[in-house]
Amino acid sequence: MTLAWWRLELLSLPELEESLLWKLGDLGIPRVAVRHRPECPEERQLVAWLPQADWPESDLSRLQAALEPLAATFGLQLPPLSWQAQDDEDWSLSWKQHWQADPVGERLLVLPAWLPCPPDHADRLVIRIDPGSAFGTGSHPTTRLCLEGLERLAAAPGGLTGLRVADLGCGSGLLGLAALRLGAASACGADTDSLAVRATTDNAALNGLPLPVRQGSVEALAELLENRPADLLLCNILAPVIEALAPDFVRLLAPSGVGLLSGLLVDQAPTLARALAAAGWQAELSAQRDPWGLMTIRRG
Numbered sequence: 422m423t424l425a426w427w428r429l430e431l432l433s434l435p436e437l438e439e440s441l442l443w444k445l446g447d448l449g450i451p452r453v454a455v456r457h458r459p460e461c462p463e464e465r466q467l468v469a470w471l472p473q474a475d476w477p478e479s480d481l482s483r484l485q486a487a488l489e490p491l492a493a494t495f496g497l498q499l500p501p502l503s504w505q506a507q508d509d510e511d512w513s514l515s516w517k518q519h520w521q522a523d524p525v526g527e528r529l530l531v532l533p534a535w536l537p538c539p540p541d542h543a544d545r546l547v548i549r550i551d552p553g554s555a556f557g558t559g560s561h562p563t564t565r566l567c568l569e570g571l572e573r574l575a576a577a578p579g580g581l582t583g584l585r586v587a588d589l590g591c592g593s594g595l596l597g598l599a600a601l602r603l604g605a606a607s608a609c610g611a612d613t614d615s616l617a618v619r620a621t622t623d624n625a626a627l628n629g630l631p632l633p634v635r636q637g638s639v640e641a642l643a644e645l646l647e648n649r650p651a652d653l654l655l656c657n658i659l660a661p662v663i664e665a666l667a668p669d670f671v672r673l674l675a676p677s678g679v680g681l682l683s684g685l686l687v688d689q690a691p692t693l694a695r696a697l698a699a700a701g702w703q704a705e706l707s708a709q710r711d712p713w714g715l716m717t718i719r720r721g
Contacts, residue, residue: 425472425473425474425506425507425508426470426471426472426473426506426507426508427470427471427472427473427476427481427504427505427506427507428468428469428470428504428505428506428507429467429468429469429470429471429484429502429503429504430466430467430468430502430503430505431466431467431499431500431501431502431503432465432466432467432500432501433455433465433466433467434492434497434500435465435562435711435712435713436495436497436686436712437491437492437495437497437499438455438465438467438561439561439563439659439684440491440494440659441467441488441491442455442467442561444487444488444491445469446614446616447614448484448487449475450469450470450471451616452469452470452471453467453468453469453470453552454467454468454469454520454552455467455468455561456468470507471484473506481502481504484502485499485502488502520533520536520552521533521536522536522538522539522542524542524545525565525568525569526565526568526569526572527572528545528546528572528575528603529545529546529548529568529572529599529602529603530542530545530546530547530548531548531550531595532547532548532549532550533549533550533551533552534549534550534551534627546599546602546603547602548595548598548599548602548628549624549627549628550593550595550624550627551593551620551623551624551627562710562713563657563683563684563685563713563715564595564596564657564683565710566683566708566709566710566713566714566715567596567655567657567681567683567715568595568596568599569708569715570681570683570707570708570715570717571596571599571600571603571655571681572603574603574653574679574681575603575604580603580604581600581603581604581605581653582604582605582606583606583652584600584605584606584651584652584653585605585606585607585608585646585649585651585652585653586600586601586605586607586608586609586651586652586653586654586655587608587609587610587642587645587646587650587651587653587654587655587673587674588600588608588609588610588611588654588655588656589610589611589638589639589642589654589655589656589658589666589673590611590612590613590656590657590658590662590684591610591611591612591617591621591634591655592612592617592620592621592657593617593620593621593624594610594620594621594622594624594625594632594634595624596655596657597609597610597621597632597655598624598625598628598630598632600653600655601630601631601632602628602630605653607631608631608632609632609633609634609642609645609646610632610633610634610635610642610645611634611635611636611637611638611639611641611642611645612634612636612637613636613637613638614636615636618634618635618636621634622634633645638666639666639669639672639673642673643672643673646673648672650671650672650673650674650675650676650678651673651674651675651678652674652675652677652678652679653674653678653679653680653681654670654673654674654678654679654680654681654718655680655681656680656681656682656683656684657682657683657684658684659684659685660684660685660686660689660692660693662684663682663684663685663693664692664693664696664697667696667697667699667700667702668700670700670702670718671700671701674718676720677720678719678720679717679718679719680702680716680717680718680719681715681716681717682704682715682716682717682718683713683714683715683716684713685713685714685716686712686713686714687706687709687711687712687713687714688712689714690706690714690716693716694706694716697716697718698721701720701721702718702719702720702721703718703719703720703721704716704717704718705717
């Protein structure tokens with residue numbers, strides 16, 4: 422019997438994209454893509470594929486009910502969900518067609534695992550990613566802010582040469598892999614999601630780069646660092662989580678180190694900066710791509 426699929430499409434609002442990707446993965450829906458035209462990156466469509474055997478038509482409203490609270494958190498309404506039946510032989514090809522080589526900043530190229538490097542990007546540093554995990558493929562503005570921040574640090578005197586990097590909430594491992602490509606001596610990561618740990622492990626193998634990863638949060642990452650704080654801390658997670666973890670950053674980041682924090686909305690930056698100051702960190706909003714921001718932290 423031919424397996425059939427539901428193809429789900431909805432407008433990907435910038436405030437919601439990261440949360441939607443996380444929630445779909447949490448619901449056991451890993452086949453997700455974010456579609457946009459290169460000339461209009463702000464017009465983004467989230468596309469997901471669900472096997473009809475697992476998601477009968479009567480359950481589709483249940484999925485909508487599971488996603489609606491994410492929008493309510495930001496005072497928004499969930500965009501309308503569009504459903505279309507799709508045959509098994511079509512979905513895998515159509516899913517892959519939504520992904521393409523994605524240049525980031527001046528030097529990096531995020532490349533889906535199955536694509537060759539385009540000749541016009543041959544001079545870039547390639548990071549191969551399997552987008553099937555939906556954990557941080559480089560398309561979200563917060564991820565791009567972090568990657569561009571890494572590029573700026575790499576271009577500064579001394580660059581990332583010799584630095585030890587820690588990625589808290591590593592997702593796909595993209596940020597740690599980018600740091601290694603840009604010259605960092607080592608990188609490691611931790612994530613509370615077991616699927617993210619697997620995605621990071623797989624993507625590190627795809628790139629032939631060492632990126633140890635453990636499931637957990639600060640404690641797990643501190644153990645990977647052998648309780649020697651890193652020179653550079655990367656943390657691309659939501660602002661309330663960063664605020665809760667801020668007192669523990671001292672275990673992860675050396676006194677002379679630098680942290681890049683994203684996943685926060687620009688209007689959350691003042692409150693977060695005060696919380697970081699209370700924990701002993703000097704924070705500044707160093708870049709933004711509305712409505713998202715990037716904070717750089719150092720010891721106060």
